[in-house]
Amino acid sequence: MTPLQTIQQHFEARLIETHDFRGDETVVIAGGLLTEMALFLKKTPELDFNYLMDLTAVDYLFFAGGRIEKRARFEVVYHFFSLKHNHRLRLKVPVEEQNPEIDSLTGLWASANWFEREVWDMFGIRFKGHPDLKRILMYEEFQGHALRKDYPFNKRQPLIGL
Amino acid sequence: MSETRSMLLNVGPSHPAMHGVVRLVMELDGEKIKNVDVEIGYLHRAFEKMCETVMYAQCFPYTDRLNYVSPLINNVGFALSVEKLLGISIPERAQYIRVLMSEISRVTDHLTCIGATAMEMGAMSVFLYMIKAREFLYELIEEVTGARLTISYVRIGGLKADLPSGFTDKAFKKIAQVRKVLIECDSLLTRNRIFFDRMKGIGRISKEDAISYGITGPFLRSTGVGYDVRKAHPYLVYDKLDFEVPTGSTGDNLDRYFVRMAEMEQSLRLIEQCLVKMPDGAIASDLTGEIIPASQMVDMAKLGETENFIEDEVSLDPTLEGSTRKHHQAINTSDKGVILPAKENTYGNIEGLMNHFKLVMYGHGIQPPVGEVYRPVEGANGELGFYIVSDGRDEPWRVRVHSPCFAIMAALPQCLIGDKMADLIPTFGSVNMIAGELDR
Numbered sequence: 001m002t003p004l005q006t007i008q009q010h011f012e013a014r015l016i017e018t019h020d021f022r023g024d025e026t027v028v029i030a031g032g033l034l035t036e037m038a039l040f041l042k043k044t045p046e047l048d049f050n051y052l053m054d055l056t057a058v059d060y061l062f063f064a065g066g067r068i069e070k071r072a073r074f075e076v077v078y079h080f081f082s083l084k085h086n087h088r089l090r091l092k093v094p095v096e097e098q099n100p101e102i103d104s105l106t107g108l109w110a111s112a113n114w115f116e117r118e119v120w121d122m123f124g125i126r127f128k129g130h131p132d133l134k135r136i137l138m139y140e141e142f143q144g145h146a147l148r149k150d151y152p153f154n155k156r157q158p159l160i161g162l
Numbered sequence: 163m164s165e166t167r168s169m170l171l172n173v174g175p176s177h178p179a180m181h182g183v184v185r186l187v188m189e190l191d192g193e194k195i196k197n198v199d200v201e202i203g204y205l206h207r208a209f210e211k212m213c214e215t216v217m218y219a220q221c222f223p224y225t226d227r228l229n230y231v232s233p234l235i236n237n238v239g240f241a242l243s244v245e246k247l248l249g250i251s252i253p254e255r256a257q258y259i260r261v262l263m264s265e266i267s268r269v270t271d272h273l274t275c276i277g278a279t280a281m282e283m284g285a286m287s288v289f290l291y292m293i294k295a296r297e298f299l300y301e302l303i304e305e306v307t308g309a310r311l312t313i314s315y316v317r318i319g320g321l322k323a324d325l326p327s328g329f330t331d332k333a334f335k336k337i338a339q340v341r342k343v344l345i346e347c348d349s350l351l352t353r354n355r356i357f358f359d360r361m362k363g364i365g366r367i368s369k370e371d372a373i374s375y376g377i378t379g380p381f382l383r384s385t386g387v388g389y390d391v392r393k394a395h396p397y398l399v400y401d402k403l404d405f406e407v408p409t410g411s412t413g414d415n416l417d418r419y420f421v422r423m424a425e426m427e428q429s430l431r432l433i434e435q436c437l438v439k440m441p442d443g444a445i446a447s448d449l450t451g452e453i454i455p456a457s458q459m460v461d462m463a464k465l466g467e468t469e470n471f472i473e474d475e476v477s478l479d480p481t482l483e484g485s486t487r488k489h490h491q492a493i494n495t496s497d498k499g500v501i502l503p504a505k506e507n508t509y510g511n512i513e514g515l516m517n518h519f520k521l522v523m524y525g526h527g528i529q530p531p532v533g534e535v536y537r538p539v540e541g542a543n544g545e546l547g548f549y550i551v552s553d554g555r556d557e558p559w560r561v562r563v564h565s566p567c568f569a570i571m572a573a574l575p576q577c578l579i580g581d582k583m584a585d586l587i588p589t590f591g592s593v594n595m596i597a598g599e600l601d602r
Contacts, residue, residue: 021533022246050373054564064553079536086394111376114572137203146211153215
């Protein structure tokens with residue numbers, strides 16, 4: 001049984017959507033289910049996702065020129081990997097533009113710490129329960145969040161003195 | 163009684179031992195490190211944002227600048243991700259060349275890492291020897307790609323050019339030279355008391371911590387976990403080649419040194435196997451026509467003098483060498499919507515010219531279907547993954563690069579706390595932090 005089938009069997013109708021485009025098994029869930037899902041992924045022996053390999057977000061503002069409707073403006077994307085079973089899973093959580101906030105996974109995987117800081121830095125999505133949510137790649141005085149689609153790529157900001 | 167307080171020591175961002183730019187603020191109790199704050203982002207060049215503003219093929223120069231010690235692996239990683247998105251495969255020869263070039267890059271990366279670490283601990287001659295060995299390999303890279311650092315050699319659906327003639331012999335010679343240097347350096351370092359004492363038991367990380375921090379690559383393998391993307395999710399022709407994944411046991415600096423040294427030998431073995439097993443390319447076919455300079459061919463085509471073009475070959479600028487028609491089929495996919503046509507077709511007939519322009523004009527380039535993919539490859543520091551979201555246009559909607567350094571740097575305080583201040587240098591050296599990849 002693939003990880004996707006195991007999850008479908010356990011969560012059934014609580015999943016928003018699933019697909020396996022090009023063999024990448026993907027599950028979309030609501031933010032409220034994140035902590036329960038993360039625990040399930042880590043603790044279930046037949047899943048055993050001990051790696052949070054990657055965590056990022058995507059801004060779907062005006063996606064494909066407005067031709068494709070998305071559930072929410074942002075999606076936080078998790079890539080899990082299991083060393084034991086050598087399988088992967090992508091988990092996506094839609095996040096609304098108003099009050100973008102989602103649970104932190106720092107308690108379960110240490111790698112979530114810096115990844116979540118980066119998502120906060122680049123997209124302005126807050127992580128509830130993160131021990132030290134501050135910018136990581138940009139400096140504290142930086143205005144806005146650079147990877148949002150409404151942030152112009154050539155925008156200049158004043159230099160900051162030491 | 164006087165009050166005792168811990169001391170704050172700032173290292174970097176511009177410090178000779180901080181390879182690149184990163185800042186560490188250490189809290190010291192005497193010489194002991196009590197706490198470390200790692201500050202990154204000094205080399206942030208908005209890789210991900212810039213990729214959203216250009217076409218897929220134009221992302222390659224940006225990927226060169228991620229891990230700039232082994233840029234070919236970044237090229238291969240990005241190309242494989244887009245190819246997965248498109249659902250295409252490439253000819254076997256191109257796959258072998260990609261593996262060959264990736265492994266050469268892996269050796270250059272490990273040589274730089276060990277050489278620089280040894281230099282910082284006083285072994286200047288090792289550094290010079292290793293950079294000499296790296297130079298041998300850079301000469302090979304230069305010969306194939308035309309550049310040393312910002313190579314942009316890989317294309318979506320193939321390669322820029324085929325290997326030059328006589329490459330196999332040269333490569334075997336260089337490999338023998340590199341092996342000699344490795345043996346020299348091994349005898350200088352491995353049984354060296356100073357080197358040994360400064361590496362053994364320093365910068366330790368446990369297996370569980372390494373996994374929790376998402377660490378991959380030589381850093382993870384030094385703790386005894388044999389995870390290698392080349393074995394776990396074989397890509398290109400790695401499943402047809404014979405190689406081992408060296409692992410350590412203690413997860414300290416010395417084990418990381420041993421793992422890297424062993425990996426270089428495995429990479430050299432892979433290079434040799436590729437050179438032997440690679441299917442023949444252009445050399446097998448021969449065209450009987452004459453060799454015409456590019457500008458002359460364009461003029462002849464304008465006047466309609468194209469009768470013999472099917473047999474003729476164009477002579478190109480050195481930077482485009484190896485990309486003529488006879489090489490083209492052997493190293494590129496046949497999908498016309500992805501790969502630029504052979505130069506004879508671009509210069510000699512209108513269909514080829516249109517095909518070329520359709521791929522380079524904005525709004526007409528490579529247009530993958532709507533979807534998202536993640537494809538990892540084994541970079542020199544660990545799992546290098548590209549997550550690409552396509553909205554069906556010729557520009558990526560989102561390109562995310564999972565850089566192996568990022569996870570390791572997050573775990574750096576874990577390795578340093580409890581060690582002496584001077585241990586920072588070997589530990590940081592064994593991380594092999596590449597700022598371009600870390601900050602993107």
